[in-house]
Amino acid sequence: MTDTWKTRTKLVHGGVRRSQYNEVSEALFLTQGFVYDSAEAAEARFLQAGEDEFIYARYGNPTVAMFERRIAALEGAEDAFATASGMAAVSGALTSMLKAGDHVVSARALFGSCLYVLEEVLTRFGVEVTFVDGTDLDAWRAAVREDTKLVFFETIANPTLEVIDIAAVAEIAHAVGAQVMVDNVFATPVFSRALEQGADVVVYSATKHIDGQGRTLGGVILGTTEFIRKTVEPYMKHTGGSMSPFTAWVMLKGLETIDLRVRAQAAGALHIAEALQGHPKLAQVIYPGHPSHPQHALVARQMGKGGTVIALDIKGGQGAAFRFLNALQIVLISNNLGDAKSIATHPATTTHQRLAEDVKAKLGITPGLVRLSVGIEDHEDLIADVLQALDAV
Numbered sequence: 001m002t003d004t005w006k007t008r009t010k011l012v013h014g015g016v017r018r019s020q021y022n023e024v025s026e027a028l029f030l031t032q033g034f035v036y037d038s039a040e041a042a043e044a045r046f047l048q049a050g051e052d053e054f055i056y057a058r059y060g061n062p063t064v065a066m067f068e069r070r071i072a073a074l075e076g077a078e079d080a081f082a083t084a085s086g087m088a089a090v091s092g093a094l095t096s097m098l099k100a101g102d103h104v105v106s107a108r109a110l111f112g113s114c115l116y117v118l119e120e121v122l123t124r125f126g127v128e129v130t131f132v133d134g135t136d137l138d139a140w141r142a143a144v145r146e147d148t149k150l151v152f153f154e155t156i157a158n159p160t161l162e163v164i165d166i167a168a169v170a171e172i173a174h175a176v177g178a179q180v181m182v183d184n185v186f187a188t189p190v191f192s193r194a195l196e197q198g199a200d201v202v203v204y205s206a207t208k209h210i211d212g213q214g215r216t217l218g219g220v221i222l223g224t225t226e227f228i229r230k231t232v233e234p235y236m237k238h239t240g241g242s243m244s245p246f247t248a249w250v251m252l253k254g255l256e257t258i259d260l261r262v263r264a265q266a267a268g269a270l271h272i273a274e275a276l277q278g279h280p281k282l283a284q285v286i287y288p289g290h291p292s293h294p295q296h297a298l299v300a301r302q303m304g305k306g307g308t309v310i311a312l313d314i315k316g317g318q319g320a321a322f323r324f325l326n327a328l329q330i331v332l333i334s335n336n337l338g339d340a341k342s343i344a345t346h347p348a349t350t351t352h353q354r355l356a357e358d359v360k361a362k363l364g365i366t367p368g369l370v371r372l373s374v375g376i377e378d379h380e381d382l383i384a385d386v387l388q389a390l391d392a393v
């Protein structure tokens with residue numbers, strides 16, 4: 001039945017496990033362990049735990065399992081493993097499947113911590129990593145080799161919102177037998193069709209749109225049951241990156257409303273991007289869902305909508321960007337994204353501060369660039385706030 005449900009039904013009812021009390025709202029099983037009826041039962045469960053049998057929260061927990069089932073149903077994945085943070089998902093997915101001598105090709109424009117894992121951690125254990133401009137298909141073609149085990153990229157780059165063609169890169173990777181892993185945060189699980197477009201593994205920071213209200217850190221790895229249960233689960237359960245039941249309960253309730261929130265946020269983002277076109281204080285308004293985005297056709301094909309984040313390049317550099325940020329009255333200055341509250345970030349001095357100047361320039365992280373994560377507030381209020389802050393520049 002679940003398979004034929006449409007998205008919003010899956011998000012409200014998918015994955016539910018009810019206790020003997022038949023509660024309406026999903027129960028929070030805040031327990032590390034589980035009691036066995038006998039020593040023999042404990043032995044049997046360690047030998048082979050059944051679908052409704054749990055051993056220890058690092059291995060699995062009923063609330064966490066509900067979250068995993070629900071997000072897998074949303075993504076159209078066979079299975080999912082929930083993790084303590086987005087980075088536990090990225091590092092766990094990579095480390096569980098790679099070994100010394102493997103070759104990886106990755107897009108260069110990455111979230112700082114993803115770059116650290118690929119560039120500093122994996123290479124320390126003998127994995128060779130080649131970085132390419134992810135939007136350049138010829139660069140992917142030139143970089144993959146017969147021994148390439150994996151390609152990795154963020155489907156929409158942070159903060160410059162360049163879009164990578166999942167189907168095209170997957171075709172190049174699969175031709176040499178490599179797997180495709182995508183960090184899909186900016187595309188959001190609502191607009192993602194990454195698996196159907198050729199990705200083998202999809203990773204999310206659930207901290208962003210899945211929580212959606214700025215409370216908890218979490219992540220999830222999605223893929224085939226074979227990959228999740230044979231490769232990811234043994235690694236995650238023994239190395240300690242599993243999601244806590246409390247977090248899973250918050251994330252489950254986040255999933256109930258994610259479709260409503262993200263669609264409202266994307267509509268707001270488009271509305272704001274339209275209102276700011278040609279503004280004299282702006283060198284550029286970047287929004288993947290607006291026809292002015294250079295890859296608008298790809299965005300329309302790949303995800304339908306443009307997501308919840310806009311980037312504004314304010315004329316006058318860092319000083320102008322700071323005046324803009326300091327004049328905002330509704331939009332908060334912070335560094336999360338996907339939240340119900342609109343948030344503005346100055347990447348060059350915060351999230352991407354550690355990058356060398358030439359790397360920032362290469363990635364398009366200019367001194368005037370401001371990332372705006374659009375929340376669920378009234379669009380007109382947000383437009384008025386952004387316009388009055390631009391007046392203050």
Ligand SMILES: *Cc1c(COP(=O)(O)O)cnc(C)c1O
Nearest residue numbers: 085086087111183185205207218
């Ligand atoms: C936030 C983020 C992460 C890391 O997620 P955490 O939950 O903060 O660990 C990874 N990739 C992308 C693209 C992100 O935006």
